[in-house]
Amino acid sequence: MLLRPLLALCGLLLPLPGQASALDLRLPGNASLSAEQSLVLDSYAMPIGAFANGALPVQNLEGRITRQAWRISAQGLTSLQILDPLRRQLADAGYVTLFECEAAACGGFDFRFGTEVLPAPDMYVDLTDYRFLAVGRGEGDHLTLLVSSAANVGYVQLIHVTDGTADAPEVHVGFSASPGGAPNAPSDPESLEQRMVQQGHVVLDDLTFDSGSSSLGAGQFATLAALAQFLLAQPDRRVALVGHTDAVGGLDANISLSKRRAASVLERLVSAYGVPRAQLEAEGMGYLSPIAPNQTDIGREANRRVEAVLLNTD
Template identity: 30%
Template sequence: MTPLRAALALLTTVTLASAAMAEAPKTDVAKSADHPVLKRFTGSVLAGYAQQDWEQRSFPDARGVKKDADEFTNPVALEGKVTRLFYLAPLGKSPLEVYRNYQQALAAAGFKVTWQCESEAQGCSKAYFALDKYERMKGMHWAEGDLPATGSEHAGSSWSLSGGISYEQARMLVGTLANGGRTLNLLLFTSVAENTHTGRAATYIEIVEPKAMPTGQVTVDAKAIGQGLQADGKIALYGLFFDTGKTDIKPDSNAQLDQMAALLKAQPALKVLIVGHTDNVGSIDANLTLSQGRAQAVVAALTQRGIAAGRLQARGVANFAPVASNAAEDGRARNRRVEMVVQ
């Protein structure tokens, strides 16, 4: 046993509360829910929950864990909407029973396995330590309760609910699941909840859904616009916002429009094209009309800020000039843009 594991085993023997006070959670943590693609094992309590609109997580690839270290061999960075769930199974349900039920449900839904382990020899305890506790605990919200001992040997003992998976009877399943035209990445880890004295099985799940990072959250200032135009003759501006399929410019665009106008006022001889771009969703004719309408809306907003109409021309080019693949949402988000181009 490594020093880290020995220290962990010692910590799990510490009594945290009296039997009279310790009680396992009976209801789900507030403001939580099962993920739509995977329902809980019957009778389980959703005791820990976190959801981030856009974040990065690391999953193992097909090589699993290293033979000589408690680490994934080749961790794969995944980005998108991240949901993390921690379930406590009912008393009397073994980790194996829980794991097999999840395994069968996922297989029936078309789950494609990237890597799995079901024993110490296959690296399950290493996988437990590779699931960095600090990272998986970050931002988690927990239900009220503890993990009390259920046998007489440790009567009166209980352990902290938070983070309560273990390397005892551990099993891990990692892979992908197609859902609604998207491919979701899913990691499932089932084990004894904290230690054998709790008499419970725990399951930790991470689901990463592909999603474009929210853009337009940084306004490009007048100086940066000028530098971009000087260096490349054009600059893409993602701080200009429109509703899907609409040409009316949204109020959130005002900060970016002010900076565009400031640059044009600082360089009174400068004439520019305002070029609208779309992704490839919809017909070319519809996207030509949409991109032209958006470009015209930006021109109108700049003239309202005192820029002479003769210095501006609006052009819509639909999806004729992509800067990324339209196969995924993050690429489509980059392609939906407005550019300033030096005439």
């Protein structure tokens, strides 16, 4: 496949065999790939102008196409703050901007539903806060980004089209906590510590659980690494891990599930990061404390979370 997630929080990118000329795009360390489709020969109607007079101007492209959707923690971030580092990376790599627009200037609702968007919950577009960028490098290399932000989660859709020749460039998407990523991401221990002290709680929103399961997904999670560093550096601090669910199902069952998920996070912090058990406790709130409407897929997704709540040390 053309694009693949590289689980390299340290910023390391691994080369692909047979690669001729690759672009390395960096996303924040807490980014996660939610969808990917790669086709050797397909077509894509790339927007090259705003929706106007009942039509969306497009350039019809054919070739090797990869489509990806990414989710990024975006507490306090706008779509521009997410897009800007990616836009600069593309410019540095020699891509030229063909078209760029923001929400209403794109055509609002009409643009959003006139262009290709991967389905929810993998990709979500807030009609009041989204941005689109189309770039090109030569005649056979085009790439578009659609970025939006809602419910403290950023969404990035990337569509890359090449002419399909053997020496066509590939795009790597890697994780990075470098300044090129989004600011104030939870993968930054200093950012997490600052928000814990100032706000008293942080949503650990890069965690993954199987549907209906209390088992924390395999692999590393940037928020857990940052939280562990915070607690190990300050042994007098204590944190309650509080699980939350959406409103599907009964209250008792959801409270039980949310507490088991919080307990799973607690065990991971103890076993994988060496955090003393005495600094942690696990609780569950079920659906009693939503942060988004439960009437939509994106709202329910946001409500299924685990938060770290700073406890009084007195």
